[in-house]
Amino acid sequence: MALAKSSGEDAVAPAPRQASVFGLAVANRGVLWGGALLAAMALIAAVGPFFTGDATALNPIQRLKPPSAELWFGSDFLGRDIFARVVAGARISLAVGVAVAVVSIAIGLLLGLVAGYIRALDAPVMRVMDGLMSIPGILLAIALVSLSGATLMTVIVAITVPEIPRVVRLVRAVVLTVREEPYVEAAIAAGTRTPLVMSRHILPNTIAPLIVQATYICGSAMLLEAILGFLGAGIPPEIPSWGNIMSEGRTYFQISPWIIFYPGIALAATVLAVNVMGDGLRDTLDPRIARKM
Amino acid sequence: MLRYILMRVVATVPVMAVVALFVFLLLRLSPGDPAAVIAGDYATAEDIVRIREQLGLNEPLPIQFVTWIGLLLQGDLGTSIFTNLPVTTLIGQRIEPTVMLTLTTILFSVAVAVPLGAIAAWKAGSLIDRFVMLFSVAGFSVPVFVLGYVLIYIVSMKLQLLPVQGYRSPWDGLGPFLAHIALPTLTLSVIFIALIARMTRASAIEVLQEDYVRTAHAKGQNELTILTRHVLANAAVPIVTVIGIGIALLIGGVVVTESVYNIPGLGRLVLDAVLARDYPIIQGLILFLSFSYIIINLLIDISYAFLDPRIRY
Numbered sequence: 001m002a003l004a005k006s007s008g009e010d011a012v013a014p015a016p017r018q019a020s021v022f023g024l025a026v027a028n029r030g031v032l033w034g035g036a037l038l039a040a041m042a043l044i045a046a047v048g049p050f051f052t053g054d055a056t057a058l059n060p061i062q063r064l065k066p067p068s069a070e071l072w073f074g075s076d077f078l079g080r081d082i083f084a085r086v087v088a089g090a091r092i093s094l095a096v097g098v099a100v101a102v103v104s105i106a107i108g109l110l111l112g113l114v115a116g117y118i119r120a121l122d123a124p125v126m127r128v129m130d131g132l133m134s135i136p137g138i139l140l141a142i143a144l145v146s147l148s149g150a151t152l153m154t155v156i157v158a159i160t161v162p163e164i165p166r167v168v169r170l171v172r173a174v175v176l177t178v179r180e181e182p183y184v185e186a187a188i189a190a191g192t193r194t195p196l197v198m199s200r201h202i203l204p205n206t207i208a209p210l211i212v213q214a215t216y217i218c219g220s221a222m223l224l225e226a227i228l229g230f231l232g233a234g235i236p237p238e239i240p241s242w243g244n245i246m247s248e249g250r251t252y253f254q255i256s257p258w259i260i261f262y263p264g265i266a267l268a269a270t271v272l273a274v275n276v277m278g279d280g281l282r283d284t285l286d287p288r289i290a291r292k293m
Numbered sequence: 294m295l296r297y298i299l300m301r302v303v304a305t306v307p308v309m310a311v312v313a314l315f316v317f318l319l320l321r322l323s324p325g326d327p328a329a330v331i332a333g334d335y336a337t338a339e340d341i342v343r344i345r346e347q348l349g350l351n352e353p354l355p356i357q358f359v360t361w362i363g364l365l366l367q368g369d370l371g372t373s374i375f376t377n378l379p380v381t382t383l384i385g386q387r388i389e390p391t392v393m394l395t396l397t398t399i400l401f402s403v404a405v406a407v408p409l410g411a412i413a414a415w416k417a418g419s420l421i422d423r424f425v426m427l428f429s430v431a432g433f434s435v436p437v438f439v440l441g442y443v444l445i446y447i448v449s450m451k452l453q454l455l456p457v458q459g460y461r462s463p464w465d466g467l468g469p470f471l472a473h474i475a476l477p478t479l480t481l482s483v484i485f486i487a488l489i490a491r492m493t494r495a496s497a498i499e500v501l502q503e504d505y506v507r508t509a510h511a512k513g514q515n516e517l518t519i520l521t522r523h524v525l526a527n528a529a530v531p532i533v534t535v536i537g538i539g540i541a542l543l544i545g546g547v548v549v550t551e552s553v554y555n556i557p558g559l560g561r562l563v564l565d566a567v568l569a570r571d572y573p574i575i576q577g578l579i580l581f582l583s584f585s586y587i588i589i590n591l592l593i594d595i596s597y598a599f600l601d602p603r604i605r606y
Contacts, residue, residue: 131311135583138545139563143319143575146567223436227549230438233567246438254457257446264439272434279430 030280037273045090052084056240067258085240086263092241093222093270096156100221101214104160108167109206113198115168116175126172129165137162141224142233155235159224163217170213171206178205208285215278219271226267242267294598301594305587312583313365316576317358321350333570344374348573370577375569380577383562390460391547391558393470397478398543399536402485407532409486410493411520417498425490432487437546441480441553448476458555477554481546485539492535496528503527529600537593544582 059080115125132140144158178184184201192200228234229243230250237244242263249259328345329336336344344350349357364371370380413425449457455476461469500506501524509519525532548560555561559578566574 127307128311130308131315134308134312134541134587135315135579136541136544136586138548139579139582142548142563142567143579146570146575147319147572219434223434226436227438227545230436231549231552231564231567233564253442253445254450257442257450260439260442261446264436264442268435268439271436272431275430275434 028280028284030276031284032280034273034275034277034280037269038277041090041270041273042094044087045094048087048090049084052087053081054084056080056238066256067262082245082259082262085245086242086266088240089242089245089263090266090270092152092235092239093225093267096152096159096225096241097218097222097274099156100159100163101218103156104163104167104217105210105214107160108164109171109210111164112168112171112206113175113202116172117179117194117198117202122172125168129168132162133165135162137224138227141228142231145228145233150234150236152235152239155225155228158228159221163221167210167213167217170209174206174209175202178202212278212282212285215274215281219274219278222267222271222274226263297598298595301591305591308587309584312587313362313580314358316580316583317361320348320572320576321354321357347372347374365580370580371573373566373574374571376571380574383574384559384578384581387557387559387562389462389558390556391551391560393463393474394477394481394547394550394556394558395543397474398481398485401478402482402489403536405482406486406489407493407525410490410532411497411525413490413494414497414501414524415516415520417494417501422494425494429487429491432483435483437480437484437549438553440483441476441550444476444480445553460554460556460558477550477556480553481543481550484546485543488535488539488542489532493525493528493532496531497524500524500527530597533593533596533600537590540586540589544586 111125111129115122115129140162141155141158144161145154148154148157179202181201184197187197187201225234225241226243226246229241230247232247234243235241237248245263246260249256249263253260328341328348328350332340332344349360352360368381370384372379373383376383409425413422416422445457448454455472459473461473463470497520503523506519506523509523547558548563550556551558551560552564559582563575563578566572566578
């Protein structure tokens with residue numbers, strides 16, 4: 001990253017607009033509202049569990065109680081406080097979303113740079129990505145989790161794998177366009193070494209689209225984590241993730257629908273915030289793609 | 294034309310090969326002894342030996358792969374460990390509800406999303422446009438199963454209009470079939486409508502700026518004809534492409550929707566197999582669904598040549 005930043009001082013690199021972009025992005029309503037809601041959710045995830053009480057404490061007397069003044073979101077079949085569980089679940093959901101976004105961007109960026117810049121490796125890498133993209137993400141994730149045993153770590157890996165090809169395609173497309181730019185040709189003609197061309201002239205161009213892509217991946221990873229939990233193929237059931245809470249609520253849905261509704265609302269609101277922020281970022285950071293969508 | 298179709302068909306072969314290799318390696322390269330993983334926590338040593346034998350895990354990897362591909366090319370997707378039935382037979386038993394749900398969803402989504410997207414593009418910036426855009430962002434954010442339960446709660450439990458769960462075959466009467474498939478279709482359609490409406494709007498906006506649209510306006514053609522004849526006809530290729538890509542999304546959604554509505558389709562088959570660790574079924578189904586996806590997209594690729602006469606190969 002240090003290298004990417006130094007491109008600001010480089011006479012040929014197209015980077016000086018970066019300083020003003022942050023201000024522009026915040027001025028966008030989507031970024032502002034989505035970011036604010038997300039920040040609130042992150043705050044709740046960080047400090048909430050210290051105030052809500054134990055998310056796993058059993059209380060058989062108050063089983064399946066509807067929402068009330070004491071139990072804001074009601075209780076489940078073991079008398080656990082749904083509100084405390086939803087707050088605790090926010091941690092899992094956000095952690096999975098961010099982890100998947102970071103890891104898949106990192107791996108995808110590396111593979112995309114390789115495929116886009118080294119011609120001999122382009123076809124093999126892209127054929128593998130095409131194959132990976134043809135396997136429906138949920139199925140791939142279910143298979144990966146069921147084979148390697150369900151832990152937080154394997155769930156993150158299982159959600160990351162299907163996200164990688166999209167990042168590779170994006171980065172490769174950027175590299176292929178930028179590689180033909182006169183300033184890159186000039187750098188190569190001036191004898192700049194390949195790693196330096198990559199880090200100074202090509203990498204900075206991938207940052208804006210990757211930030212946008214990262215928000216979308218974060219949103220879809222949170223959805224996929226909840227789906228895996230809901231289907232019983234996710235994080236171990238004793239951990240109160242949103243998907244797990246809803247999965248446990250399935251049997252009691254006809255008498256206690258709140259067990260599914262409240263975590264569902266929390267999940268939908270968080271993913272909506274991420275997506276709205278992503279759309280806003282896309283409009284400000286990447287107007288070229290914005291015009292197409 | 295024939296050459297183009299042939300080239301497209303040939304181009305899918307390496308993709309299918311990569312999928313097959315990936316699915317093959319999934320079991321073999323997973324950490325630990327796959328036979329032990331499949332057998333589960335309560336398996337005896339004999340169970341593990343039997344499963345290892347049944348899956349041919351004692352052979353060297355390349356030989357396993359060749360044997361497996363050979364069987365695959367003959368249409369053999371393996372045999373279920375627990376029911377001892379061929380995976381193809383199991384797929385045959387469960388495929389109807391899944392195909393029906395997929396078809397009703399595609400038909401309903403396209404019927405709703407294309408007009409929505411076209412109107413949004415035509416009235417870009419208006420209230421309708423903003424509503425469509427808002428819907429398309431929200432559609433991507435609401436989890437399929439939460440939406441399913443909300444619909445069951447409102448339509449089936451509170452209003453008691455439709456049955457809560459289950460599936461009826463259309464061959465046993467169209468009424469019960471529609472009553473049972475309506476909510477699952479609506480549930481699964483939301484994300485698909487969001488996707489298609491967005492793409493329709495985007496490509497229609499581009500076409501609306503073309504000279505021939507202005508000419509059509511100038512010669513006084515009515516708006517509806519312009520929108521269908523000129524705009525949608527020319528915006529068709531990206532719309533059809535996104536429908537094809539969206540099939541992957543749909544297949545994932547089917548697994549979840551079938552689980553919410555208790556529909557005995559392929560999605561439920563996968564889940565039951567995961568819970569029972571019946572790996573040949575999981576493997577066979579991933580292959581079957583991925584290949585279906587690749588073939589559908591191949592057909593869509595070929596359809597471009599008919600949709601857009603400008604495309605020459």
